[in-house]
Every structure is written in C-alpha cells, then in structure tokens.
Amino acid sequence: MPIANDNIAIVGAGQSGLTAAHAALEQGLRPMLLEASDRAAGSWPRYYDSLALFSPARYSSLPGMAFGGDPERYPRRDEVVAYLERYAAALVERGAELRAGARVEAVLPAGEPGASGFLVRLADGQELTAPAVIAASGSFGRPHRPALPGLDTFTGPVLHVAGYRCPASLPGEHVVVVGAGNSAVQVAYELAAERRVTLASREPIRFVAQRPLGRDLHFWFRLAGFDRLPLARAEAPPGSPVLDDGRYRRALREGRYTRRAMFTRLEGDHAVWPDGERERVDAVLLATGYRPNLPYLTDLGALDDGGHPRQRRGLSVTHPGLGYLGLEWQRTPSSNALRGVGADAAYVVGMLARHLRGAPQRAGERS
Template sequence: MVAYLERYAGELSRDGAEIRTGARVGGVTATDGGFTVRLQDGQSLSATALIAATGSFGHPHLPALPGQETYTGRITHAACYRSPQALAGRRVVVVGAGNSAVQIAYELAEHSRVTLASRAPVRFVPQRPLGRDLHFWFRLTGFDRLPLRRSADPPASPVLDPGRYRDALRRGRLDRRPMFARLAGEEVEWADGRRERVDAIVLATGYRPHLDYLDPLGALAPSGHPRHARGLSSTHPGLGFLGLEWQRTPSSNTLRGVGSDARHVVRGLVARLPRRNVAQGARRGD
C-alpha cells in the first residue's frame, strides 16, 4: 500500500501536479472566479474548482452518553486506540457492533475483561467465502458499482469474520450485552438495572465527514454532511466531493471505488463551469 501511494504521487508529480504535504486548510471562501483556500500557515490558494477529498474518517463521532459528566473512568474513541497494553488488566466496555468494535474487543480480551455493548446484535458475514476475500466477490459481481443509497439511520455494517470472532462470542471470550443505560461515577448501569465498576470505555461509534473548512461557504448541512448529489455540490457549481461513504456506490470510500467517482466528479465540474473559467483555470494550473 505504501509503495502504491508513493508511485501514485510520483506519477502525479511527473504530470505537473503540485503536491503540498502538511498544508492544513483553515477555511474556504467563494470568490467571483471560484474559491480562495486559506491554509493554516497563512498562505492562500485560488482555484476555479475545488474538490474536497478529505474522506470519511477524519472526524471521530463521540456521542453523548447519559451520565457522562459524572463518569470517573477513561473514555476514548477507536481512532485513538493503538494497542491493548494500555488497558491491560482493566474492566473495559467497547461500544459498537461494527468491524472496529469487534476487532478491538477481541484483541483486548487477551489482556482485559471486555464487554461489547451495542443497540443491536452483531451481524457476521464470512471474510473469505469459497476461499476468496469478500471484497473480491464485491468487485467480481459488480456489487461495488451498484447505485445504492444508504438510509438516513443505517444499521452497523456486518462484521467480516475470518472465523474467530463469532466463535469468541459463542465461547464466552467476548461478552456482548445491550447498550448500557447510563454512567454514574465509576460505574456503568446496564439495561437490566445492574451496576458495575468499569475502568474504561472505548467508543467504536464511527466517523463523520471532516469538512469543517467548508463551513464559511454554507456548503454543509447542520449535521456537518455536505449538500451534494453523487459528489457534486448542491450549493456551489465549482465544488465537488470525493471519498464520502456511499457517495455513489457501496465502494465510494475505498481505493477501488474512488477512481470511478473521481471521473464522475471531474466530468460534472467541467460541464457545470463556464468554458472560459475552465480554460483560464487550466492555464493557471488551478
């Protein structure tokens, strides 16, 4: 993967693209000719068109937990989890029912007493049906390219199981319970009213798009999600998006799906912008 990304960057550079690393965007404003991108180091860039490609995994979602303000234990997000050693010997609750929740809970169970807490039971699918990874079948069958829409409140994605996770639950190595009712001091109160001391809670509660820099444009809904149709902004004709979950297909936020989305977004932006602006932007290298 590292070699692929290095090779990709090298090809872009040879094609004349300017690649700036460590250049965090502080905000974007609209201008008569397009956009001004303000970097946190004080520099500014102008562009006829702008594609926000910061993806789906830059903004960890931290839901408010009842009683959280009284809880004396540690609360962390899966994005900050690095290894089980930091929680070895502790009583830990992992919140979630997706792949990250199950994988972290499974790893922690070697060193700690762990409960997986979720609003719905965990759903498992085999990781390698007929000896090939599930993603191979997604690509082969065309599932990757289906124009599916995700519901507003979707269930957790099924957990890809190489054979050990479901077995760990069945054997009791992992304990799964319905989501707890509240936190109180050093304790968790479970749905059945029982209370138990818990040292740490790991929230495997997903992510939200990391697009705060577009706030000044008015391009985002109150939820922080972009206003768009299949990657093309509904508020600004020169603005596009890439890497969003379920942007056009189930694989939109994966390396194997983003290329198709990129072609769609670029074609859409070229069609929406006046030809004069596109030509001027090309001459300037925007």
C-alpha cells in the same frame, strides 16, 4: 496566484485526494494537493497498529497502480501507507503539485458575489485561488462521540478508536467497547487477549463470512456488480456487517469477549446494564464512527446545520465547481473505500472538468 482554467485544488492527500489528482491528470487538468500532515497518506498512519484491509490486495488498488505482492493477502496499515506514498510520488512525477503541511482553514468565494472560482486560505496565512475545489479530507479528524448517559462524568478514561493504537492505549482490567462494526469487533478481539472485554451495542453483531465458498466476499461483490450499484438500488444498511474469517465469531462464542445490549447509563466508574446490574468498568472505548470533516467549508455555506455537505453524487448543490470524495455511500456502497473511490473520482472530476470548460454541470447526471 491567478485563476487558471485548468487548475483544481484538492483538499487532502489520502486515498480520495490522490485518486482525484489521478483523475484530474487524466482530464488534462493541473491538480494541486493540499495536505495538512507531513506526508501523503491521509489518515492511514494514525489508524490502530493491527488494522488490515477488509478487501484483498487485488481489489484494493487505486487507478493506474497495482498494489503488488500476493493478490489474495489483506494488506496491513503500514503496507497501505507505503503504497499511498508511492502513488503520490508517481502523481508528482506526472505533474501534480503536492503541498504537505498545508492545512486548509477556509474555502471562500473568489471575488464578488456571483463570480466563479474559490479562494483557499491556509492556516499559515497563504491564500490561493482555483476555479474548482474537491473536498477530500475524509472523516478521521471528526470522530463521532454519541451522547451516552453518564459518559461525560465517567471517572475512567474514554477513548475514541481514532486515538487507539494498541492495547497499551487503555489502562485497567475491564474495558467496555461501544459499537458493533468491524473496528469495534477487531479491537475487542485484540484487547481480549489480555483484558476482560464487554462489547456494548444497540443491535446484535452481524457477522458475514469473509471468504464464502473459498473466495473473498469482494470477488462475489464484483461478480454480482454490488459495489457498482447506484444508491437508488443499494441503500445504506442500518448497521455495518462485520467481515469475519471465523475467529471473531468463534471468540465470542467461546466467551473470550462478551456482547451486551447498550448500558442504560454510566455512574462514576460503573456501567448500569438494562437488567439493572451494576458493573465496574475501568475504561470505555468508542468505536462509533466518524462524520465528514469539513470545517473549512462552513463560511462558504456549503454545509447543512449538522456539518454534512449539501451534495448529490459528490457534486455540490450549492456551489458549482465544488466536489466531494470519500463520503460514505456517496454514490455506491464502496465510495469511501480504496476499492471504490476511483470510480467516484472519475465521475466527480469529469463533471468538474465539464464545468471548467463551460459545459453545464448537472449533479444528477450519470456516467
């Protein structure tokens, strides 16, 4: 496949990749979506069964297609999956190419050193070339498992929330959930209906009212412009607040689940708490976040030693023509959310389009 000046390869067909394809079509480019799974919905089909969006439908639409239904409802996982599949079908009708089951194994320079463009090698051996690539594969495939003392020798099951679907995913009577963010609290609350649950975290849980003064928090974000603040003015907070309609804080207060400071170590099937108490634990669930899942860029030299992309505002600082979408706090507080990825996609794709047309690409340029 020869390099075409208006072609752009997008790795991943979840919310970030689909939004990138929309922005590419708006720029007159020909997007090719490469999705490792068998459907264009990213990681959403693999999230836990009870997951619901933290933002109402009215704020959760991608560019060019309304979510539909009651704008004040909080869509659940399967609704999001169906929406993303409708969005992908509309993109294909407009001329985007979607390849499902196309796992990208490596992105490499196309041609001699110094030449422009990229070679994209798929797991089945196919090789494609494109003058621009957007890495939009998210982070779900790289769950973060912290080095907690005794975790590797704990005799019970240890499961990351990426592998959790419902309470039946975990055995036993006493589950320790590690974390203090939205997923940790949501899952702890769900498990507490039939188990004894301890939430272990380094910092106390920070609850934030989901609907202050009767309006969803995102209404106030939009009014104040918080979601559009550049990172220079809105740095990432030390811990994620938990959006709460009242039930999570109330359940904690009533003792349906408990919160303790992080255990000092695990010993066999016991946790040792900071006060010295030893307590039997049947299972551990890690709600400890994710890291960018970009192994296919390793040989390109686009990542640092920790596997994080060398980028600024979603544009590679090592390889012109390479962009990123869906990174946490990439440009704004909502960069990796349905409600915010559209603005990032318009910026990143716009800058890559300039690069393809011969205009200078400057990672720090604002738009």
